[in-house]
Amino acid sequence: MPSLIDIRRRIRSVKNTQQITKAMKMVSAAKLRRAQDRVVASRPYAALLRKVLGNVAAAVAADEQEGQNPLLARRQENRILLVLVTADKGLAGAFNTNLIKSAQHFAAERGGAAVTLELIGRKGRDFFRKRAVKISGDQIGLGAKPAYGDTAAIARKAMEMFRNEEIDAVYLLFNEFKSVASQKVTVARILPAELPEQATPVDYIFEQPPAEMLDDLLPRYVETEFYRALSESVASEHAARMTAMDAATSNAADMIEKLTLYMNRVRQSSITKEIIEVVSGAAAAE
Numbered sequence: 001m002p003s004l005i006d007i008r009r010r011i012r013s014v015k016n017t018q019q020i021t022k023a024m025k026m027v028s029a030a031k032l033r034r035a036q037d038r039v040v041a042s043r044p045y046a047a048l049l050r051k052v053l054g055n056v057a058a059a060v061a062a063d064e065q066e067g068q069n070p071l072l073a074r075r076q077e078n079r080i081l082l083v084l085v086t087a088d089k090g091l092a093g094a095f096n097t098n099l100i101k102s103a104q105h106f107a108a109e110r111g112g113a114a115v116t117l118e119l120i121g122r123k124g125r126d127f128f129r130k131r132a133v134k135i136s137g138d139q140i141g142l143g144a145k146p147a148y149g150d151t152a153a154i155a156r157k158a159m160e161m162f163r164n165e166e167i168d169a170v171y172l173l174f175n176e177f178k179s180v181a182s183q184k185v186t187v188a189r190i191l192p193a194e195l196p197e198q199a200t201p202v203d204y205i206f207e208q209p210p211a212e213m214l215d216d217l218l219p220r221y222v223e224t225e226f227y228r229a230l231s232e233s234v235a236s237e238h239a240a241r242m243t244a245m246d247a248a249t250s251n252a253a254d255m256i257e258k259l260t261l262y263m264n265r266v267r268q269s270s271i272t273k274e275i276i277e278v279v280s281g282a283a284a285a286e
Helices: 004-062 095-109 122-128 148-163 210-285
Strands: 079-085 114-120 134-139 169-179 182-191
Touching: 004 169, 004 210, 079 095, 079 122, 079 148, 079 210, 095 114, 095 122, 095 169, 095 182, 095 210, 114 122, 114 148, 122 134, 134 148, 148 169, 148 182, 148 210, 169 210, 182 210
Parallel strands: 079 114, 079 169, 114 134
Antiparallel strands: 169 182
16 A cells, blocks of 8 residues: 555646646647637638639630640649648647548558658658658648748649659648537648639639639649648647647546545544554553
8 A cells, every 4th residue: 555655746746747737728728719710811711712713714724725734734643742731749639640540541542652741740750750651851840830931832842743743643631620629630632723613604804814814823722722731730739739638637636536535545544543553552551
């Protein structure tokens, strides 16, 4: 049976851990608010950009004299670039584990294709650099302060590889933010770009040729999707960490309660034993 000092020491250790988890929950809650605002602000822009691109692409398709944009070229997917967005830190429940497992499942499903990984986040990099996989690059620290310029550089690199036919498709794998309690692992094909088809074509008057507009808008669309994926991932990470730290704080409180109850029982047993010894000694002295 452990001594009272050992039990008190353990209770003190659990209380210190509880303070840490409670502080981490509060920090993630504050960061989540900003990250959530960033996600909510980026979604309408991305949706409207896809709609505009659909209109422009329809106008370009109607003109038989115009050539196809290289970012729309469809080829057999023999070489795939998978951009995996994970977190730089842990203590977020199954956030990173689900993403890594999904990346492995993605590669296994396309066994006949050569899958190259572009890794954003320390957890994904640390896991896959110890495995026999092809990695085109890794980026660390982007989630601390998500910036459009950082993700745009990665997007331009992917577009250049696609134009040069080094790869046949580009996929994004990230956690999409749904709510504080729900994050969905999402796989989205970015290249060749999938543009919405217009059910009822609209006769627009374009100031410049639609093909030139498409050439300008498509790279911006790809860059926006990369930035949106990072923003969604950051918000999902803070939500997952907040949920995990809340559960850890509750578990610590339960453990403190059980240890306190056990300590009281040990102390009561010790007191009872001392009383018995005193009474026995007094009885023997009579």
